[in-house]
Amino acid sequence: MTNNTQLPVVVTGVASGIGAAAADLLAGRGLPVVGIDRSVPESFAGTFVRADLSTPAGAHMAARSVLAAAPDGLAGLANIAGVPGTAPWRTVLGVNVFGLRELTAALAPAIREGGCVVNLSSAVATAWERNLPVVRAFALAADTEAALDAVARDESVTGHSYRFSKECVRYLTEHLAAEYLPRRVRVTSVSPGPVATPILDDFKRDHGVAKVEGAGALLGRFGEPADIAGVVAFLLSDSAAWINGTDIRVDGGLTAYRTVQEASGAASTD
Secondary structure, eight states, X not given: OTXXXXXXXXXEOTTSHHHHHHHHHHHHTTOOEEEEESXXXXXXXXXXXXXXXXXXHXXXXXXXXXXXXXXXXXXXXXXXOOOOTTSOHHHHHIIIXXXXXXXXXXXXXXXXXXXXXXXXXXXXXXXXGGGHHHHHHHHTOSXXXXXXXXXXXXXXXXXXXXXXXXXXXXXXXXXXXXXXXXXXXXXXXXXXXXXXXXXXXXXXHHHOHXXXXXXXXXXXXXXXXXXHHHHHHHHHSGGGTTOOSOEEXXXXXXXXXXXXXXXXXXXXXX
């Protein structure tokens, strides 16, 4: 990271899964890490901040603790924390969208030139642009409680809260990349397929056991946290200095396979 090698990287969701793997990888490369989670990790090689990102107030409290621990600034931010669609829909949207948005806004001024924000989206959000007007309005809503109330009767949102939340992350990635471009701070996202983390069973219940297990069988295995962490670390590095405002899908080819199969099926019925 240009001129930022001694500045810390903030990683959320460090108590388990992809967040823990990303924090370990970055620390192993000699980077100082500030970790955020509502659960205390069993082991953590860095400065830990315990915080709940389910509300804007919690996100801002976390940001204040981070800035106190890193008075000289930050090299980057990896927004990994998230909750699955089996959680109450307000919690899913509160953490995955508004918690991410508010924490980023609070920390972005401290990220030095050449730094990067990496957001964790999902391969389930591939078609996010089809829902762009609703996604944009929700993701940018100034009044978060009013925004949640406004979608309360929209089954396409509340019944698919995880997918919708990650569609919002995809939009926020592009929006913030444009906003931070003059400051030379990049914003990117990573979209994993099914990964063997502690919430994989929740993912199966939310998206369908047969569908998720079928994906694992097709690919030969589920992804591992390290598969995703390596891409997160790459995006935070100078090697990715020309990657900005875009998403990297890390799903073993699952989306490509399904897209081709669906297209072939449509072609065969024409």
